[in-house]
Amino acid sequence: xxxxxxxxxxxxxxxxxxxxxxxxxxxxxxxxxxxxxxxxxxxxxxxxxxxxxxxxxxxxxxxxxxxxxxxxxxxxxxxxxxxxxxxxxxxxxxxxxxxxxxxxxxxxxxxxxxx
Amino acid sequence: xxxxxxxxxxxxxxxxxxxxxxxxxxxxxxxxxxxxxxxxxxxxxxxxxxxxxxxxxxxxxxxxxxxxxxxxxxxxxxxxxxxxxxxxxxxxxxxxxxxxxxxxxxxxxxxxxxxxxxxxxxxxxxxxxxxxxxxxxxxxxxxxxxxxxxxxxxxxxxxxxxxxxxxxxxxxxxxxxxxxxxxxxxxxxxxxxxxxxxxxxxxxxxxxxxxxxxxxxxxxxxxxxxxxxxxxxxxxxxxxxxxxxxxxxxxxxxxxxxxxxxxxxxxxxxxxxxxxxxxxxxxxxxxxxxxxxxxxxxxxxxxxxxxxxxxxxxxxxxxxxxxxxxxxxxxxxxxxxxxxxxxxxxxxxxxxxxxxxxxxxxxxxxxxxx
Numbered sequence: 001x002x003x004x005x006x007x008x009x010x011x012x013x014x015x016x017x018x019x020x021x022x023x024x025x026x027x028x029x030x031x032x033x034x035x036x037x038x039x040x041x042x043x044x045x046x047x048x049x050x051x052x053x054x055x056x057x058x059x060x061x062x063x064x065x066x067x068x069x070x071x072x073x074x075x076x077x078x079x080x081x082x083x084x085x086x087x088x089x090x091x092x093x094x095x096x097x098x099x100x101x102x103x104x105x106x107x108x109x110x111x112x113x114x115x
Numbered sequence: 116x117x118x119x120x121x122x123x124x125x126x127x128x129x130x131x132x133x134x135x136x137x138x139x140x141x142x143x144x145x146x147x148x149x150x151x152x153x154x155x156x157x158x159x160x161x162x163x164x165x166x167x168x169x170x171x172x173x174x175x176x177x178x179x180x181x182x183x184x185x186x187x188x189x190x191x192x193x194x195x196x197x198x199x200x201x202x203x204x205x206x207x208x209x210x211x212x213x214x215x216x217x218x219x220x221x222x223x224x225x226x227x228x229x230x231x232x233x234x235x236x237x238x239x240x241x242x243x244x245x246x247x248x249x250x251x252x253x254x255x256x257x258x259x260x261x262x263x264x265x266x267x268x269x270x271x272x273x274x275x276x277x278x279x280x281x282x283x284x285x286x287x288x289x290x291x292x293x294x295x296x297x298x299x300x301x302x303x304x305x306x307x308x309x310x311x312x313x314x315x316x317x318x319x320x321x322x323x324x325x326x327x328x329x330x331x332x333x334x335x336x337x338x339x340x341x342x343x344x345x346x347x348x349x350x351x352x353x354x355x356x357x358x359x360x361x362x363x364x365x366x367x368x369x370x371x372x373x374x375x376x377x378x379x380x381x382x383x384x385x386x387x388x389x390x391x392x393x394x395x396x397x398x399x400x401x402x403x404x405x406x407x408x409x410x411x412x413x414x415x416x417x418x419x420x421x422x423x424x425x426x427x428x429x430x431x432x433x434x435x436x437x438x439x440x441x442x443x444x445x446x447x448x449x450x451x452x453x454x455x456x457x458x459x460x461x462x463x464x465x466x467x468x469x470x471x472x473x474x475x476x477x478x479x480x481x482x483x484x485x
Binding site (some may be wrong): 004005006007008009027028029030032033036043045047064066067095102 | 122197198199244247248251255258261271272328331340359386477478480481482
């Protein structure tokens with residue numbers, strides 16, 4: 001094993017459109033090494049759209065989940081206490097005190113200047 | 116130990132207990148999902164197996180797997196490369212996608228013939244971009260095929276050999292000659308138009324990697340179709356000679372375009388993938404349905420440009436909402452897909468030559484795969 005030489009190594013390509021966006025998977029390609037993979041990634045997948053960065057990962061370095069492992073990804077259905085959904089009743093309670101609930105939309109709007 | 120020291124010790128112990136409790140709580144909280152899922156899986160497995168084993172979640176029962184697989188297909192779940200799949204599904208995908216991928220590569224060849232002969236610099240840049248896109252589509256699709264070939268121990272080099280020895284077919288339209296610049300326009304406008312009809316139907320294909328590749332391919336095909344429209348509209352608004360070469364190209368391409376979608380039933384050529392691809396929700400429509408959609412969309416446009424469709428029998432029936440047309444020569448089609456078309460051998464030779472001529476690059480850059 002491993003002694004056989006090949007021109008075809010499998011690389012998974014990830015890229016992001018802007019410096020602030022998250023990396024996204026962009027298909028895979030065959031290349032003999034990382035440098036060629038990078039050139040081919042640009043030629044194959046980034047001919048038009050803006051791109052800010054590219055990651056090249058040899059597939060042998062990726063641990064994938066098999067179908068049985070994917071079974072562990074199921075979520076319990078009674079986890080409302082983890083989400084704002086489980087606290088929806090607060091809105092009504094706050095109304096009694098003549099106050100608005102500080103919901104996700106409100107809280108995530110707080111980053112800017114004081115209004 | 117003095118009083119202060121005792122207090123520190125108690126405080127530290129309390130801190131430890133708190134940390135331990137919180138950590139334990141967090142860990143338990145985090146793991147409960149995993150535990151319950153594993154428990155559910157093992158219980159289900161025990162029920163399956165009559166409670167004899169509980170460590171192995173793998174069902175070795177093919178029938179059971181096939182049933183679960185078909186349930187996933189029915190539920191519009193996406194099948195991934197590493198998932199279990201019946202051989203029939205795998206083989207159907209390999210045949211379909213390897214042919215699609217090789218057709219993209221072989222399809223770039225008739226078009227590349229027009230790069231040096233494009234009438235303006237702008238046209239040259241446009242058709243070069245399109246040729247590059249087609250090769251990119253070929254690479255994307257061959258990757259999808261190669262992942263499906265893993266259980267058979269085959270790779271890209273094998274696919275190339277299959278193409279060269281005729282086991283792997285490429286699309287009938289790419290066996291044809293291109294005689295004038297109008298052919299470049301007809302290929303972009305109508306051949307890519309026909310391809311868009313079949314490919315957009317498979318955007319929701321049950322096989323995830325193919326559906327994702329098609330997302331990108333179809334987006335680029337829109338550019339190709341408009342590139343073709345741009346060439347055709349410039350020609351039909353041009354001189355008499357320019358108009359004439361469009362009509363002449365349409366006359367030659369009409370029959371290959373009818374053949375593009377394949378025969379209506381497998382009786383014509385002896386085999387057809389259409390039933391299997393529909394069964395496994397890879398596509399939703401039959402060859403004839405695709406052809407009718409092509410007529411709906413393109414016949415009015417062709418006529419609006421003052422072009423004549425070379426079929427005097429062509430008519431639309433209001434009641435059945437179907438187009439009636441003269442069948443192409445399906446015997447000629449059978450020859451073409453056996454690599455006996457007008458340019459089959461020449462284009463295969465070009466590909467063989469390029470593959471062999473560049474083999475030193477593959478040798479020089481090959482590295483150990485481990």
